[in-house]
Amino acid sequence: MADDYAPRAPALTFWMLWKQALRDAQGKEVQDAITYSYVWLADQTGHIFQGFVAHFLSGLVICHVLTCWFSISPWTCKWGPLFLGIAVVTGWEVRAYIGAVRGATGLFPLDRRLLRQNAAIASFYMALGVALAAVTGVVDVWVQVIGAVVALILGLGLAPPWVRQKMIWQKASLPFLFRLADLQRTLGMDKAKALQNWIDEEAPPSGPGPRQIVIGGPIGSGRTDIATGIGTEFAFKAATVRYLSLGALLEFAAQMPLGDDSGPDNLDYWPWYHAQVLIIDDIGPVIADHGAAGKADTQRFEDLLKTGLKPILGLLAQRHTVWVFGDLQDPKHTGMKNHILDTLAAMIAKYCNATRTALVIELKQQRPPRMRRPALEIVAQTNARMAEVARAP
Numbered sequence: 001m002a003d004d005y006a007p008r009a010p011a012l013t014f015w016m017l018w019k020q021a022l023r024d025a026q027g028k029e030v031q032d033a034i035t036y037s038y039v040w041l042a043d044q045t046g047h048i049f050q051g052f053v054a055h056f057l058s059g060l061v062i063c064h065v066l067t068c069w070f071s072i073s074p075w076t077c078k079w080g081p082l083f084l085g086i087a088v089v090t091g092w093e094v095r096a097y098i099g100a101v102r103g104a105t106g107l108f109p110l111d112r113r114l115l116r117q118n119a120a121i122a123s124f125y126m127a128l129g130v131a132l133a134a135v136t137g138v139v140d141v142w143v144q145v146i147g148a149v150v151a152l153i154l155g156l157g158l159a160p161p162w163v164r165q166k167m168i169w170q171k172a173s174l175p176f177l178f179r180l181a182d183l184q185r186t187l188g189m190d191k192a193k194a195l196q197n198w199i200d201e202e203a204p205p206s207g208p209g210p211r212q213i214v215i216g217g218p219i220g221s222g223r224t225d226i227a228t229g230i231g232t233e234f235a236f237k238a239a240t241v242r243y244l245s246l247g248a249l250l251e252f253a254a255q256m257p258l259g260d261d262s263g264p265d266n267l268d269y270w271p272w273y274h275a276q277v278l279i280i281d282d283i284g285p286v287i288a289d290h291g292a293a294g295k296a297d298t299q300r301f302e303d304l305l306k307t308g309l310k311p312i313l314g315l316l317a318q319r320h321t322v323w324v325f326g327d328l329q330d331p332k333h334t335g336m337k338n339h340i341l342d343t344l345a346a347m348i349a350k351y352c353n354a355t356r357t358a359l360v361i362e363l364k365q366q367r368p369p370r371m372r373r374p375a376l377e378i379v380a381q382t383n384a385r386m387a388e389v390a391r392a393p
Contacts, residue, residue, distance in 0.1 A: 005258065005273040007204050007319040010168050010240050017163050023266050033264040036166040036177070044125045044155070051129020054085040058130075082134035089126035093119040111179070114236070121158060128155060165236070172231055172241035173269045174279075179236075180229040187226075187361070191386040198359065199230065203239040203276035204319045211356050214345040214389075216284075216325040217363025226361060227279050227324045234277045234320075242275035245282040250304075253312045273312075277320045284326025298343055305351040317352040342389050349391035357388040 024038035058081035066072055072080075097119040101110060128151050135147045169177065180196070187195070201207045213230070217223040231241045244261075252259040252272065263269040272278060283301075305313070325341065345358040362385040 005315050007276040008240060008274050009203075009276065010171075010238060010270075012164050012167055014160065017160050017167070020167055020266075021159070021163055027266060032266055035266055036170040037163050038266075040162055040166050041159070043122070044159070047122050047125035048129035048132070048155075051085065051089060051126040051131070052133045054088050054126065055081050055130045055133035058082075058084040058088065079134065082130060085130035085134075086127045089130065090123045093123045093126075096122075111236070121162065124158065125155065165238075168238060168240075169232065169235045170267055171270045172235050172243055173263060173267075174228050174231045174235070174241070174243045175224065176228060178225055178228045178232050180226075180233055187384050187386070191361075191384060194386060195226075195230075195359075195361070199233050203234060203237070205276075209355055210317060210319050210321070210352075212345065212348045212352055212354055212358040213320070213322045213361070214325070214341055214348065214358060215322065215361045215363075216341045217384075218366070219326075220366045221363035222367040223324055223361075223363055224281070225367070226363075227281065227322050230322055231277060231279050239276045240270050240274055241277045241279070242270050242272045243279040243281065244272055246280050247282065249280055249312075250308045253309055256311075258312065258315075273315055275319055277322065278316070279322040279324065281324040282326065283323060298340065298347070301344060302347050305347060309351075313351050313353075317354070321348070321352065323348060342387060343392075345389040346392035349389065350393075354391045357390050360385070360387045360389055362386075 020035075020037050021041060024035060024041055027038065059077075062072060062080040062084065063077040097115055100115055101112065132148065132151055135144050180192075180199075198211065198213075204210045215223045215227055228243070231243055235241045248261065249272070252261075258273055260271045260273070261269070262271075309316070323344075325344070339362075341360050341362050345360045348354075349358040364383050364385070
């Protein structure tokens with residue numbers, strides 16, 4: 001039974017990918033939940049159409065505009081739009097790649113390899129559209145049919161790895177996609193590197209072992225960005241991630257066998273008890289001491305760990321857990337009173353029987369506005385606090 005609730009890496013068969021693609025193709029965005037696999041498939045269909053447009057515009061330029069000044073041969077008018085169109089769409093994606101690199105903040109390593117692959121696959125589908133437009137009506141009909149079949153095979157053959165990637169992310173139930181390379185300057189370079197070192201570890205059951213991450217700060221400070229970014233990074237590393245609220249987790253823990261909510265049929269979230277990285281949000285309101293601003297009721301939280309979450313503490317101890325606390329600050333001060341996050345983190349580590357220190361990330365101010373060229377300005381230190389906390393005795 002214990003193995004039934006153990007963390008495990010994503011397992012997606014080719015049939016599951018095909019089934020998701022068919023569901024996305026047949027679904028209606030006004031009736032079904034939008035999936036990232038659907039968005040990707042729609043993007044590529046749009047890229048093919050953009051290829052047709054690029055070929056059409058290239059044909060106008062070569063066969064009608066340039067002929068006003070130059071003598072254009074029939075062969076050039078026939079095949080020139082093919083080469084010009086491919087050059088245009090490729091240049092567009094190169095420009096988009098350079099813009100993404102320049103726009104990253106530099107706090108976290110940018111996944112340039114994935115960005116290059118993304119630009120390359122987009123260029124391929126647009127070039128496919130250019131090629132299909134080029135052969136239409138200018139070659140034998142059977143050559144057109146063969147070209148269409150080859151294009152279909154190539155297009156479908158390159159899709160599975162990307163659909164799989166999108167499914168791994170969408171099944172995590174994260175509120176939005178966020179790469180930590182785009183993080184606003186809330187942590188500073190030194191703390192960002194420490195967080196990245198942890199993210200680079202293998203997720204449980206492999207690696208050095210599970211760890212508890214505790215994040216807190218005021219509204220707009222970027223606490224959800226960090227939590228979602230952690231989940232996104234692990235998901236892109238092909239780890240099983242699940243994001244849910246503390247209230248939902250308490251309900252699931254009270255059921256036997258353990259409860260879960262798989263979400264809409266076309267999303268089908270990972271079971272939380274299979275997650276290698278479990279992100280628990282909306283904790284602050286549950287434990288807030290409304291009689292004293294900025295102070296959490298630590299006793300209430302400990303009671304919650306000892307009672308409400310007691311049936312699943314052993315399961316939480318088997319995986320990385322990220323605990324996101326709300327705004328518990330004193331309006332006249334920055335930061336939570338008396339390092340209360342440290343106390344909460346020590347409790348979490350204790351009841352999860354932690355073998356490693358918990359990592360506390362406390363944000364103390366609103367995230368700064370995004371700069372035009374954030375990658376050129378690196379902030380070594382901010383007033384955000386990061387600390388390692390040992391489990392309570």
